[in-house]
Amino acid sequence: MVVAKLWTMVRHFEGAPKPEDFKLENKELPPLKDGELLLESEFLSVDPYIRPYSKEKKEGDIILGSQVARVVESKNSAFPVGGYYVAYAGWATHFISDGKGLDALPSNWPDNLPRSLALGAVGMPGVTAYYGLLEICKPKEGEVVLVNAAAGAVGSLVGQIAKIKGCKVVGSAGSDEKLTFLKEIGFDEAFNYKTASSLAEALKNASPEGYDCYFDNVGGKFSDATLQQMKDFGRITVCGAISQYNDAVPPTGPYIQPYILFKQLLVQGFLVWTWKNRYTEAQKQLLQWIAEGKLKYHEHITSGFENMPAGFIGMLKGENIGKAIIKV
Amino acid sequence: MVVAKLWTMVRHFEGAPKPEDFKLENKELPPLKDGELLLESEFLSVDPYIRPYSKEKKEGDIILGSQVARVVESKNSAFPVGGYYVAYAGWATHFISDGKGLDALPSNWPDNLPRSLALGAVGMPGVTAYYGLLEICKPKEGEVVLVNAAAGAVGSLVGQIAKIKGCKVVGSAGSDEKLTFLKEIGFDEAFNYKTASSLAEALKNASPEGYDCYFDNVGGKFSDATLQQMKDFGRITVCGAISQYNDAVPPTGPYIQPYILFKQLLVQGFLVWTWKNRYTEAQKQLLQWIAEGKLKYHEHITSGFENMPAGFIGMLKGENIGKAIIKV
Numbered sequence: 310m311v312v313a314k315l316w317t318m319v320r321h322f323e324g325a326p327k328p329e330d331f332k333l334e335n336k337e338l339p340p341l342k343d344g345e346l347l348l349e350s351e352f353l354s355v356d357p358y359i360r361p362y363s364k365e366k367k368e369g370d371i372i373l374g375s376q377v378a379r380v381v382e383s384k385n386s387a388f389p390v391g392g393y394y395v396a397y398a399g400w401a402t403h404f405i406s407d408g409k410g411l412d413a414l415p416s417n418w419p420d421n422l423p424r425s426l427a428l429g430a431v432g433m434p435g436v437t438a439y440y441g442l443l444e445i446c447k448p449k450e451g452e453v454v455l456v457n458a459a460a461g462a463v464g465s466l467v468g469q470i471a472k473i474k475g476c477k478v479v480g481s482a483g484s485d486e487k488l489t490f491l492k493e494i495g496f497d498e499a500f501n502y503k504t505a506s507s508l509a510e511a512l513k514n515a516s517p518e519g520y521d522c523y524f525d526n527v528g529g530k531f532s533d534a535t536l537q538q539m540k541d542f543g544r545i546t547v548c549g550a551i552s553q554y555n556d557a558v559p560p561t562g563p564y565i566q567p568y569i570l571f572k573q574l575l576v577q578g579f580l581v582w583t584w585k586n587r588y589t590e591a592q593k594q595l596l597q598w599i600a601e602g603k604l605k606y607h608e609h610i611t612s613g614f615e616n617m618p619a620g621f622i623g624m625l626k627g628e629n630i631g632k633a634i635i636k637v
Numbered sequence: 638m639v640v641a642k643l644w645t646m647v648r649h650f651e652g653a654p655k656p657e658d659f660k661l662e663n664k665e666l667p668p669l670k671d672g673e674l675l676l677e678s679e680f681l682s683v684d685p686y687i688r689p690y691s692k693e694k695k696e697g698d699i700i701l702g703s704q705v706a707r708v709v710e711s712k713n714s715a716f717p718v719g720g721y722y723v724a725y726a727g728w729a730t731h732f733i734s735d736g737k738g739l740d741a742l743p744s745n746w747p748d749n750l751p752r753s754l755a756l757g758a759v760g761m762p763g764v765t766a767y768y769g770l771l772e773i774c775k776p777k778e779g780e781v782v783l784v785n786a787a788a789g790a791v792g793s794l795v796g797q798i799a800k801i802k803g804c805k806v807v808g809s810a811g812s813d814e815k816l817t818f819l820k821e822i823g824f825d826e827a828f829n830y831k832t833a834s835s836l837a838e839a840l841k842n843a844s845p846e847g848y849d850c851y852f853d854n855v856g857g858k859f860s861d862a863t864l865q866q867m868k869d870f871g872r873i874t875v876c877g878a879i880s881q882y883n884d885a886v887p888p889t890g891p892y893i894q895p896y897i898l899f900k901q902l903l904v905q906g907f908l909v910w911t912w913k914n915r916y917t918e919a920q921k922q923l924l925q926w927i928a929e930g931k932l933k934y935h936e937h938i939t940s941g942f943e944n945m946p947a948g949f950i951g952m953l954k955g956e957n958i959g960k961a962i963i964k965v
Contacts, residue, residue: 361895361899525894528892528894528895529892532892532894547894547897547898548898549898550892550894550895550898553892553894553895559891559892559895560891560892561889561890561891561892562889562890562892563887563888563889564856564857564860564878564881564887564888564889564890564893565892565893565894566853566856566860566875566878566881566893567856567878567881567887568906569875569904569905569906570875570876570877570878570906570907570908571689571906571908572906573905573906573907573908573911574905574906575903575904575905575906576897576903576904576905577897577901577902577903577904578896578897578898578899578900578901578902578903579898579901580898580899580901583901
C-alpha cells in the first residue's frame, strides 16, 4: 500500500500566502484498477498562476500545480513503468491516473538535461515565453523589447528569445544579483526596479528611444510607467499581473486607454493553455536552442516535498533566479 | 480682396471648453500666387478629437478641424473653380491652399446626397467605424457587439455595420430620444447610461451571454463595467476616450490588465489617420451601403459659422444625434 503525501489548502489565501495556509497530509492510495497507473513525483513546479487560480479551489482541496512524475506501477499498457510524464496532479508525492492529461516528456529529450526542464525552459514557462513573445509582441530585428520579472522563469527566456531574434533587450528585476544574471544571459540593459529612484527615468535611461514590445508579467505601477515610454504601434503581451495577485481589493491607477488610443498600441492577454495544441512545436525549438547553447536555463531548486509552501512563498516574493522547482 | 472669418483659441481649454475660450477674427487674405487656389467653406465638422489635439496648439492659433470647401478662385489648373474638397484647414470660412492635403470628394458622389456626408458617414467618422470595427474587432456573424456613444457620428455607423455583418448589436447613449433613434436604425438593444441604476446590470440585461466585441468611444467607468462582461477572447477597439478629454488630472480606475489577461482579450488603439491610404476603399463601400438603404445617416446641423463654438461644446456634451455639422 502506498501512502501519498500531499499539501492541501487550510483556508483561502488572504494577501500573501502564509505557511499556516498549507497543511501536509498523508493519504492512503487504493490498489490500482485495470487501466490505471501509479505515478511518483520527481520534481514539482511552483508558479505565479497558482496564486490567482487558487481562488477557484475549495478549502481542504489539494494545492494545484504541475510536476514531472515517473510511472512506478501500471495496469495500462500505454503507460509502462519507468515512463516520465508532466501531470497537473497538484502538490502530491504519488497519485493514481487513468492516463488522461498526462504529457510525455518530448521524445528527443537529451540525456544531459535534467527532466525538471519539462517544468521550466522546455515546459509551460518556455512555451509561454515563446508564443507570448513571438505571436503577440511579434518583435522585429532591431526593435527594443522590455520584460519585467526578467530574472524569473518566463522573463529570463523572453529576453533570450528576443536576443535570438535580433532585438535590443531591457529587463527589470528586484536585486543586483539578478541584474548580474541578466547580463550573463545576454540582456543589453537591466535595472533594479526596487532601488530605481524613478521607474520612468530607469526606463528612459535603458532605452531613450522607447519600447516597441513590452512583455508584462507584473502589471500595476510598472505598467503605468512603461505605457508612457511605449513607441507608437507598440505591442504588449499581458502574461501576468504578479504585483496584484495578493491584493484583495483591486488596486487602481490611471486609465491606460488614452495611451492605447493615442499610441495605437496592441495589448493582448496570454494564457498558455490556449496554445496546448502547439506545445510540441515550441518545445522542439526550445530544446534545439538549448542544445546549440543559444538559450541558457537557470533553476532555483528547493529540496524536499515538505518545503513546497516555502518554495512557493519565496517564489512569489521573488527569491528565485530562473525557474523555481521543488525536488522531492 | 477676400476677408476670411476664423475662430482662434484664446487660451488652452481647462475642463470643458467654454464660449470665452474662442475668438472670432477677420483676416484679409492676400492675392493668389501662381499654383494657389482660394476655397470657401460649405460645411465644417466638429469632432471629439479636436479637444485632446488642441493641447498641441498655441494660444492664438486657429482651432483645428476639417471642412468641405469649394474652389472659388484658382491659379492651379489641377484644382478648377467649382470643385469640392475635404480640407483640414481649421475653423475658417475661406483659406488659400496650394492643393496639398486636399481630398476630392469621391468621384461617384451621388447627386441626392448632401456633401456634408464627406465629413460624416462617408468621411472620417465613416472610415473610422468601418476599419475600427472590421479590422480590430473583426466581428463574426452571430457575435455580440457593444458600442457606446452609440448615437454619435461614429457609434451609429459602427452599430449599423455590425448589423450588416450579421451581429447582435447593443448600444449605449445618454437620452431616451437617442435610444429611439438607435432602435430606428436597427440596434437590437439600447440603454441609457445616464439613467441606468447600474451599468453592470444594464450590460447584463442587454446581453446575458456577454460581449465578443466592444467598440469604445468613451473609456472610464463605462469601460470598467464592460470589461467584466467581455467574453473570453473578446476584442476591443479603443477609438475614443471622450469621458476623459476634459480632465486635467488623469482619472483613475481599477487596473484593466487582469481582465485582459484572464479573458485573453485583444485591446487595440485606433486612429483613422493610419488608414489614410485605404480611405477610398472604405468610402466606396459606405456609399454603396447608403445607396442600398443598408446604412442610414443622421446629421445634427448647426447653422451659421458664428455658432461653431456652440456646436462644438454641444457635441462634447452629447447634444447631437448623428454627425455634428456646422453649415456656413
